Amino acid sequence: MLYPELFKQLESVRWDMDKDIPWDSFDAAKLSDEQARTIKMNAITEWAALPATEMFLRDNRDDSDFSAFMSIWFFEEQKHSLVLMEYLRRFRPDLVPTEAELHEIRFEFEPAPALETLMLHFCGEVRLNHWYRRASEWHTEPVIKHIYQTLSQDEARHGGAYLRYMKRAIARCGNEAKAAFSKVGVLMASARRTAQALHPTNLHVNKNLFPRDTIQSRLPDPQWLEHWLDKQINFDAAWEGKVVDRILHNMSLLLDRSFKSVQELNRYRKELTATLAAAGAAPVAKAA
Template identity: 85%
Template structure:
C-alpha cells in the first residue's frame, strides 16, 4: 500500500494556517480590487475538490489504497479553499463566497475510466502548480503572495503522489495503463492548440447539465479563468511550455522512454494502441516497456 507512506510524507511538510501564514504582514495598499476578486474565484474553484473526491471514491471502489489517500488529498485541497476564504474574511469580508456559491460547484460527475482520470488529475496538479507560481508573481500584496506560493508547493506534492499511483497502475495493468496515461498526456500537453485552459475544472463532466457542467461555468463569473490567465497573471507561451516540459519529463520517467515533444508521446500512444488491438485479436502477449 502507498497510503501509509504518502500520509507520513505529506504530514511531515503540512503547513499550519494560523502560524505559517504571515497574516500580520498584510498591506492593504498593495491589494487591488481585481486581485481580490480573483482570490474569491479561486476559493470557489478549490471547493470543487469536494465533488472530485466523491467522483474518485465512486470510481475507485475496488481500490481501497487509493481511496484512503483521498482523505489526505481532500483535506489539503479543501484547506486551500479555506485559506483563501480566510484571507478574504480578514481583509475583504464583502468578497467571502456564500455557502450557495460554494455549493454551486458541487454536482455529480459522469463516470469515467479510472486510469484516464488519474492521469488527468496528475496533469491538473502540474498545471495548477505553475498557475499558482505565476499568480504569486502577479500579486503585489505579500500575504496572498505567500499563500499562492504555499498552495503551489502542495499541488506539486499532490502531483508526485498521483505519479506513485500511476507507477503502481502500470505494474498492475501494463499497456492498458500506459495507453491511458499517454492518451491523456497528449491531450493535456496540447493546450496551445485549444481555445480553453486544459484543467479538470474547465472540462465538461456531466452530459445532462451541459453546458453548465464544468466547474468554471458554475462560478459567479464563468469567464474569469480565461481573463485571469490571459490578461492578469499572463500565463503566456513561456509558462505553458514549462507545463508541457514537466508533463513530458514525468512521462519519460514513468514510461522509461524519452519524450522530447508531444508528437513523440503521441507516436508512443499510437504504438500502444496497435499493440493492444493486436493482443485483443489474439496476436500475442503484452510487450515489455522500452
Template identity: 70%
Template sequence: MLYPEVFGTLEKLRWNMAKDVPWNRFDPALLNDEQATTIKMNAITEWSALPATEMFLRDNRHDSDFSAFMSVWFYEEQKHALVLMEYLRRYRPDMAPTEEELHQVRFEFDPAPPLDTLMLHFCGEMRLTQWYRRAAQWHTEPVIRHIYGLLSGDEARHGGVYFRYMQQAIERQGDEARAAFAKVGVLMTSSGRSSKPLHPTNLHVSAEFFPQDTIQSRLPDPDWLEHWLDKQIQFDTSWEAKVVNTILIKLSNLFGQSFEGVKDLNRYRKQFTQPAAIAAS
C-alpha cells in the first residue's frame, strides 16, 4: 500500500498559501490585462480537478489505496485553483473567475480503463510541470512568478506518485499494464503529429457533451490554451522535447527498456498487440 508513505512525503513538502507566497512583493506595474487573463484561465483549468477526481473515484472503486491518494491530489490541485483566484482577488478582482465559470468545467466523464487514465494523467503532470516552468519565466510580476514555481513543483511530485502507482500496476497486472502504458505513452509523446496540445484537459471525455466535452472547450475562451502556449509563453519545440524526453526516460525505467524516441516505444507497444491480432484472425 502506497498511500501512507505518499501522504507523509507530500505532507512534508506542502507549501502554505499564507506563509509561502510573498504577497508583499506584488508590483502592479508588472501585471497587465493579458497576463491577468491567462491566470484566470489557468485557475478555471485547475478547477477541473473536481470532475477528474469524481472520475478517478468512480473508475477505481476496486483500488482503495489509489483512491485514498486522490484525497491528497484533489486537495493540492484545488489549492492551485484557489491560489490563482486569490492572486486575482487581491490584485485584479475584475478578472477573477465567477462561480458559474468554474462550474462549467464540472461535468461527468465517460468511464475509461483505469490503467489508461493513470498513464494519461502521469503524462499530463509531466507536461504541466514544464508548462508552468515556462509560464513562470514569461510572467514579469514577482508574486505570480513565485506561484507558478510552486505549482510546477507540485505537478512534478504528483507525476512521481502516479509513476509509483504505475510501478505497482506492473507488479500486479504485468503485461496488461505494460500494454496500456505503452499505448497511451505513444499517444502522449507524439506531439509532432498532433494538431492540439496533448494534455488531459484538451482531450474528449464525454460522448453526451461532444464536441463541448473537453475542459478547454468549456472555458470562457476555448481557444485560449493554444494561444497561451504558442504566442505567450512560447512553449516551443525545445520545451516540448523536454516533456517527451522525460516521459521516454521514465518509461525506459518502468519497462526496463531503452527508448530513444517515440518509434522505439511504438515498436515495444506492438509486441502486446500482435498476439491479440493473431488470436482474432
C-alpha cells in the first residue's frame, strides 16, 4: 500500500494556517480590488475538491489504498479553499464566498475510466502548481503572495503522489495503463491548440447539465479563468511551455522512454493503441 507512506511524507511538511501564514505582514495598500476578486474565484474553484473526491471514491471502490489517500488530498485541497477564504474574511470580508456560491459547484461528475481520470488530475496538479507560482508573482500584497506560493508547493506534492499511483497502475495493468496515460497526456499537453484552459475544473463532466457542467461555468463569473490567465497573471506561452515540459518529463520517467515533444508522445500512444488492438484481435483470429 502507498497510503501509509504518503501519509507520513505529506504530514511531515504540512503547514499550519495560524503559525505558517504571515498574517501580520498584511499591507492593505498593496491589495487592489481586482486582485481581491481573483482570490474569491480561486477560493470557490478550490472547493471543487468536494465533488472531485466524491467522484474518485465512487469510481475507485475496488481500490481501498487510493481511496484512503483521498482523505489526505481532500483535506489539503479543502484547506486551500479555507485559507483563501480566511484571507478574505480578515482583509476583504465583502468578498468572502457565500455558502450558496460554494455549493453551486458541487454537482455529480459522470463516471469515467479510473486510469484516465488519474492522469487527468496528475496533469491538473502540474498545471495548477505553475498557475499559482505565476499568481504569487503577479500579486503585490505579501501575505497573499506567500499563500499562493504555499499552495503551489502543495499542488506539486499532490502531483508526485498521483505519479506514485500511476507507477503502481503500470506495474499492475501494463500497456492498458500506459495507453490511458499517454492518451490523456497528449490532450493535457496540447493546450496551445485549444481555446480553453486545460484543467479538470474547465472540462465538461455531465452532459445532462451542459453547458453548465464545468466548475468554471458555475462560478459567479464564468469567464473569470481565461481573463485571470490571459490578462492578469499573464500565463503566456513561456509558462505554458513549462507545464508541457513537466508533463513530458514525467511521462518519460513513467514510461521509460524519452519524449521531447507532444508529437513524440502521440506517436507512442498510437503504437500502444495498435499493440493493444492486435492483442485484442488475436483470440478472435485463433477461434476463427
